[in-house]
């Protein structure tokens with residue numbers, strides 16, 4: 076598709092953005108009370124990559140509700156904004172601040188109850204402190220003060236966050252706003268809080284800065300729907316209060332519509348956000364898993380939006396815009412919609428190891444080595460592929476040996492599960508990149524220790540991965556041996572997805588890991604028409620996984636699903652499995668029908684090469700599942716870091 080509209084500038088009030096690619100607000104880098112160098116480097120990097128407009132992550136205007144330790148009201152923020160703008164300056168990207176107050180969703184800075192529209196409990200279970208007239212005026216004043224800070228710091232625009240169930244939307248809500256004063260009751264009164272904020276912010280900074288709001292319809296029964304959002308938008312426009320509108324979808328009732336994942340198609344928000352956008356007379360910014368400029372161009376051509384938010388697409392690859400403009404769209408690293416941002420002990424991205432730490436790890440900082448080494452990578456899963464890719468970028472001579480006939484490792488299995496094709500996207504990208512960068516790839520090549528030695532590599536990266544244990548080891552009850560685990564109808568997720576048709580009409584999935592596999596196996600079996608009982612010793616379905624709510628919804632729709640939490644397996648038999656409640660008496664066992672049994676327990680790492688060769692040799696490194704079976708984010712990070720260590 077010819078890219079025409081996406082590269083056109085657009086006037087938003089008093090400012091002009093250089094193109095239509097936007098990064099609507101996202102948080103995660105606000106864990107320190109002040110703006111950090113990483114925060115600055117992150118945004119500057121999106122500017123140098125070609126993004127037209129960045130909206131800084133939501134942050135609080137007042138200590139009475141805090142999303143992160145970072146708030147927009149601290150002494151010195153103006154200087155920090157100036158440092159940020161100086162770093163962004165070489166690029167034409169515009170920068171807006173998003174002003175936020177969480178109301179009943181997030182606690183006050185001192186950990187106490189947040190200020191809220193009422194004391195109706197919020198979606199996170201907090202009971203807010205009903206704001207008095209004076210408190211309301213104080214918070215409105217805080218929005219204005221924070222807008223002035225942004226103006227004094229040189230930012231280009233202000234966005235009032237009135238979406239996702241936060242305080243302004245709580246005022247709009249008939250559920251949370253039960254007030255009988257001038258701030259509650261009729262919609263006109265319920266809008267007053269937002270209108271008053273925007274009026275005062277606009278009169279303080281309008282004319283020099285763009286002013287907009289973020290709106291969104293809730294999926295919650297009785298929530299702030301599209302109709303209410305349209306009336307609010309019309310009112311804001313009638314008073315000429317906004318220069319643009321940013322329309323999202325969802326709230327904390329279901330986070331999976333607010334930040335859709337692998338199961339959501341491109342443009343999944345548009346059926347809702349597009350309805351609201353149709354009432355706009357100001358420029359409209361829409362989001363929803365837009366991953367390529369072709370996708371974004373199409374939305375602009377449809378006339379549904381004037382700006383396209385590509386948040387995660389630019390987390391995954393900050394050079395998305397420039398690479399595409401230069402005809403290198405196939406080199407854009409894809410966002411796979413996994414939402415694994417908070418897994419690695421810091422905010423980050425599963426596929427882009429440098430996200431959030433650009434000041435030290437940006438790929439633009441990778442330079443060709445003056446001492447090219449011979450590097451052998453053993454294993455072609457995500458950790459090995461990333462290690463090979465980065466080592467090749469540095470100019471080393473890299474050989475990658477993979478035992479199987481295909482690259483991808485666990486990704487090659489994960490992509491087979493329903494709604495999980497995204498895993499295949501990153502495997503394909505890594506594969507294409509290692510070939511493009513000249514890595515010598517040897518498939519069907521199982522390496523023994525002596526063969527590794529015979530390669531005479533200067534550096535070896537062991538990325539041999541892991542395999543299922545298949546002994547029904549339950550780490551919450553390690554003394555409980557489970558007879559029957561060796562029967563032929565007991566399978567791993569890999570066997571189930573790749574080769575084995577499930578036996579019979581009923582199945583049991585034991586999940587002691589709590590991540591993708593449990594969801595994948597369950598959905599695969601349900602889709603084949605089996606009734607499935609998911610058993611875990613924990614208190615929830617796939618408790619570590621970011622996509623479990625959406626999966627739960629699909630399981631209900633498919634039917635035949637039973638969730639059995641806080642249970643252990645006791646014995647696997649021919650057509651059923653004996654289970655027992657956690658901590659219950661030995662004799663308290665019941666039988667769950669199961670013609671097929673899937674065991675999901677932590678994998679066994681394949682560390683033999685490392686154990687044999689690494690002692691005393693710092694040039695032999697181990698990464699990914701071979702080091703410890705975990706997840707994609709850590710596999711890619713370790714492969715990346717290991718390759719960068721080679722000198």
Ligand SMILES: Cc1cc2nc3c(=O)[nH]c(=O)nc-3n(C[C@H](O)[C@H](O)[C@H](O)COP(=O)(O)O)c2cc1C
Pocket residue numbers: 099100101102103132133134173236289323333334335362363364365384385386387388416
């Ligand atoms: C880690 C993360 C944090 C987010 N934080 C915010 C936020 O602070 N304010 C906001 O309005 N939206 C926030 N969002 C939502 C995004 O602005 C955007 O609507 C969403 O990611 C969908 O767009 P995408 O598919 O292009 O990523 C966040 C999204 C992510 C992934």
Ligand code: SF4
Pocket residue numbers: 387388390391409410411412413414415416423424425426427
């Ligand atoms: S963590 Fe996953 S969803 Fe988030 S940007 Fe990276 S690939 Fe996309």
